[in-house]
Amino acid sequence: MSAPMQEEMASRPRGMSSIKEALGSWGDIRQLLRGGDQGAIVPVVIPKDGRGLRWLTLVWIALWAFLSAGIATTTDADWAMVPLLLLGVLSLAGAALWWWRSSIIEIEEGTVGVLTKFGAISGPGLTPGRHYLWHPWARVAYVVDVTTEIPYNAPVLACPTHENVPLKSIEFFLKFRIVDALQFVQRIGAGNFDLVLSNSVQDAIRQRSRQVRTEQAYDLRGSDVQDMQDLLNRQLARYGVQIMGCNIPDVQLPTQYRQHISTRERVAKELQAYEKEWDLTRKRRVDTLLMDIERSKKVRDAKVVEVNASLNQARKDVAQMLEEQETEAQKVKYEIETRGRTNLVAAQGEARAQEQLATAYRDNRAVLGYELARRRLDVGAQLAQHAPQPVIVQTDGGGSDSSALSTLLLAQMLPRLGEQQSSTRPKPRQVSSETVDTAQQALTDAAKQMIGNRSGGKQG
Incomplete structure (x- = not known):
């Protein structure tokens, strides 16, 4: 690894992944690809080729043995010809065996x-399995892992937000896979790809953080970063690399702003606690009011029951009183009916007595008529005493004595005349009720007789 690359890796933030290519023997390829090298990711291994041209030594030995055997045939040392020929054959067999064994390579799954041949890449690449490299200058320059999804962690420090507030760090995690080993090796290589990938990731994260406000920075955690993945795929596609997935696992705010956020969260939690307490108090008050309402309803229902009981009792009392009054009315009715029947019986008895008396005095009609007439006169006198006394004022219709003065004098004289008549009126005699009834009966009979006589005269 070059010195600039080492300085670049040393200046990286702590926890950031690094990618490099390693040199190893064929037996260490699996370990390097799966476990990395000194904490670095190793997607490409340069195998050590131990073949070389050392097998040519046996070839030169075989040529020397054959040449020596030819020279021995021309001299007296023909006894050395057979051993030299045998040595030449064995050397050629050993060289062939050495060449065959060194040409075998095995590519990991x-x-x-x-x-490569003569340093240039040849062919599309060797697939997993056993291969034979008969060409002495053919080499397997790189073994590239093309199936493993390689994890890569890239924290970005001092990433500014929309308000230009630098965040402490943004953790970014992605997985990539090498889909074209030849393009990856030819165009960029593992060491350069590490620099390109880290710069691309930082650029994508800074673009995303510029779109987010500081108070919403925590929303970046677990947010949808499909646009960032598409951007990275477009940038890295020419290197034969594909981003399989990425996300933002953590965001760290500046210390001062985090304290501010914690204060806001504490105030929000206190506000939430106060709201819960208020909700609990309100619920308690509502429950108390509901209990009071239920208690009032029960009291009202009890009062309604009591009023209904009082109303039923009053109805019973009224019904009993009405029944008593009805009984009293029936009793009075029965008394009146009894009294009426008694009076009727008495009247019937008196009528029968009068009838018997009339039968007894049938022969003396004159006496009976005289007595009847006298009784009629008595009854008429009694009726006349109780009747109002009319005052007749005769005036001359043709005269002119209808003035207001004559009317006033007449109104003043009328009360005096009434007093004089009442003072001069004789006192009525006391007549018994039987006499009055008898007189009324006699008047009734006389009236019936007069009506009968009149109707008879009209008919005649």
Whole structure:
């Protein structure tokens, strides 16, 4: 890793992820890709190629043995020809075996091997599995992880808001995957990608924080960052990288503003507590009022029951009183009817007595007529005494004595004449009720007889 990159990583905020490429043997590739190197993310490993051209030594030995065997045939040392030929064959076999074994490479599952020939990338990349590199200058320059979703944490410090208030930090977390290993290796590489990704993330977060007010900064936590993901995908697509997901797990406000926010939260909590207490007090008062209303309703119902009982008692008393009055009325009615029947019986008895008396005096009609006439006169005198006495004032219709003076004199004389008549009127005799009844009966009979006579005369 170059010195500028090391300085850049040293100046990064604490907790920020770093990406780099590592150099390792074929046996360490799995560990480097899965576990990283010294806390850094390693998506690309440069394998150490131990093949080299050391197998050519055996080839040169075989050529020397064959050449020595040829020279031995031309000299007296033909006894060394067979061992030299055997050494040459064994050297060639060892060189072939060494070449075959060193050409075998195995690509891990989920990775892609970038093949180079003479330093240039050749082919689309080696798929996972066993491959044979027969070309002596063919190398696997990079092993790139293309299936793992690599997590990346990028906190941004002193990020200003809409009011230009610098936030203490904004934590940003994303997951990316290398979808094209050749583009990633050719265009950017792991170290440069770390710088590009961190700068892109900081730029996207600063753009988002500029759109948010300071009092709403906490709303960034867990908010929808799909637009930021699309922006990062557009920026990193040419490097063969795709952002799989991202979010903002935490936002830290400045200390002074956080104290202000805590004060506001404390005041809001106190206000909420006061509101709850007021709601509880109001509910308690409402419950008390409802209990009072229910108690008043019960008292009212009791009074209504009492009034209904009193009303029923009054109705009973009135009914009893009416019944008593009706009984008393029936009693009075019965008494009146009894008295009437008694009077009727007495009258009938007297009528029968009078009838018997009339039968007894049938022969002496003159006496009876005289007595009847006398009784009529007595009854008429009694009636005349009680009747009003008319005063007749005769005036000459043709005279001129109808003046106001004559009318006034006549009005003053009339009371005097009335007093004189009342003083000169004889006192009435005391007549018994039986006599009056008899006279009334006689007058009734006489009136009936007169009416009969008149009707008979008209008919004649």
